[in-house]
Amino acid sequence: MFISKKYIPRRTVLKGMGVTLALPFLDAMLPAQTPQKKSAAATRTRLCAIEMVHGSAGATHLGTERNYWSPAKEGANFEMTETLRSLEPHKEYLTIISHTDLKPAEAYTAPEAGADHTRSSAAFLTAAHAKMTEGSDIFNAISLDQIYAQKFGQDTPIPSIQLCIEDVGSLTGACGYGYSCVYANTVSWASPTTPLPMERDPRVAFERLFGDGATAEERLARRRDDRSVLDGVMEKVDRLNKNLGAADRARLADFLDDIREIERRIQNAEKHNNTGSDALPSAPIGVPDSWREHVKMMFDLQVLAFRTDVTRISAFKMGRDVSSRVYSESDVKTPFHALSHHGQAPDKVEEFMRLNRFHVDQVAYFIDKMKTTQDGDGNLLDHSMVIYGSPMGDGSIHNHLRIPLFLAGKSNGQLKGNWHVRCADGTPTANAWLTVLHKLGVDIENFGDSTGEVEL
Numbered sequence: 001m002f003i004s005k006k007y008i009p010r011r012t013v014l015k016g017m018g019v020t021l022a023l024p025f026l027d028a029m030l031p032a033q034t035p036q037k038k039s040a041a042a043t044r045t046r047l048c049a050i051e052m053v054h055g056s057a058g059a060t061h062l063g064t065e066r067n068y069w070s071p072a073k074e075g076a077n078f079e080m081t082e083t084l085r086s087l088e089p090h091k092e093y094l095t096i097i098s099h100t101d102l103k104p105a106e107a108y109t110a111p112e113a114g115a116d117h118t119r120s121s122a123a124f125l126t127a128a129h130a131k132m133t134e135g136s137d138i139f140n141a142i143s144l145d146q147i148y149a150q151k152f153g154q155d156t157p158i159p160s161i162q163l164c165i166e167d168v169g170s171l172t173g174a175c176g177y178g179y180s181c182v183y184a185n186t187v188s189w190a191s192p193t194t195p196l197p198m199e200r201d202p203r204v205a206f207e208r209l210f211g212d213g214a215t216a217e218e219r220l221a222r223r224r225d226d227r228s229v230l231d232g233v234m235e236k237v238d239r240l241n242k243n244l245g246a247a248d249r250a251r252l253a254d255f256l257d258d259i260r261e262i263e264r265r266i267q268n269a270e271k272h273n274n275t276g277s278d279a280l281p282s283a284p285i286g287v288p289d290s291w292r293e294h295v296k297m298m299f300d301l302q303v304l305a306f307r308t309d310v311t312r313i314s315a316f317k318m319g320r321d322v323s324s325r326v327y328s329e330s331d332v333k334t335p336f337h338a339l340s341h342h343g344q345a346p347d348k349v350e351e352f353m354r355l356n357r358f359h360v361d362q363v364a365y366f367i368d369k370m371k372t373t374q375d376g377d378g379n380l381l382d383h384s385m386v387i388y389g390s391p392m393g394d395g396s397i398h399n400h401l402r403i404p405l406f407l408a409g410k411s412n413g414q415l416k417g418n419w420h421v422r423c424a425d426g427t428p429t430a431n432a433w434l435t436v437l438h439k440l441g442v443d444i445e446n447f448g449d450s451t452g453e454v455e456l
Helices: 061-065 085-093 116-124 144-152 202-210 216-224 234-241 246-274 291-308 336-340 346-371 429-439
Strands: 013-016 019-022 046-051 094-098 161-164 189-191 313-317 384-389 405-408 419-422
Touching (some): 019 202, 085 405, 234 246, 346 405
Antiparallel strands (some): 013 019, 094 405
8 A cells, every 4th residue: 555645735725606615624635644733734723702892790799799700610610600601511612711801991081981882892802092083093002813813814815804793884983982983893903003894794704705806796696596606616526526535525515515504594684685574774685684693694604714714813793882782582672782781780780691691602602613613633613712702891880890701712722621710800801812812822022901921
């Protein structure tokens, strides 16, 4: 028997009319008897940073006493809290970082008071205090995700993607209290003066991942004919399958099924909205009426992007400050922003906890999808880091203390999981971000208002 070093390049793509389909990792991409970590197929950690606004019930005094967010026990084998209970099946991948403070989101001077909602998102991944201005002279800092993208995202087709759920509006205009709307409308900053827009439409995100620059007319014609992006590449898939083993053929078939399924869901949303029965008439046509389905679509797109290494970095804004959305698919019927101003009433704080739990439940879907997606010598969650948190603590009083934060994934062995660290009072959230960047392989001395690392 001869052992061949011939293999399919990791960047193999299947091209068709208006389509460039990157492939997931296949065994055929690895030279014989070569460990993946020592081959060209080895991949950097995928990073997904998810923001949810308005803080958490766990940051209130009552929520702290009742352990709504942070477990009572530190270290390993902690008991899962009410808010995080849907993450119990993924505990071995979970790292909870409690009691860090995002002070750069606070008002530094009297004129800045009242603008906590506007500053919050700007500070979330930058740990910086945004300049108070309603003009074009905006100034913040480069965000964590973009530091990683600039260091390790330039060798992927798309260095990073930015997605959102709410209508965040444009990156211009004034939002009151002397601040530009740009600060509230994105969490990603490529430089202190370069905010990155967030995409709300699943169709646009899908085409960006699987389109190859064909004209808008060609893409529109394909959608009108109900044709799939896969139609133009199936002949190439058939030829490729002849050179693959049984396991690779099954893996490729599963991947193509996932693409077709999410494409079908986007098409269904577009058809529904075209009938005039759209419950969100101001939303892009590809946005489904269901908030939960919209979130799942965006998570599924991120899984596909990470699986194919089209990009390894995403930022996902799951809400917008002062949103009055009512989450009809949850058991909470009070509008989001109003409920965050619970006035410390125990029944309202408990209700807000249930809404926080509903939001975390959606992230659990994403984590489960990552965990059940094979990726080389492990699963996608083994090779990823998912950040979930909020830049506010207690939304009722607009503070930024004890913000909710957890990490999921093993980050290629850099995180062990099943771990809860409760930081000392006054610990900057920037310390967590500095630690994250080091775990991602970024050599940096400090970040934002950091004073050191968090012991993980």
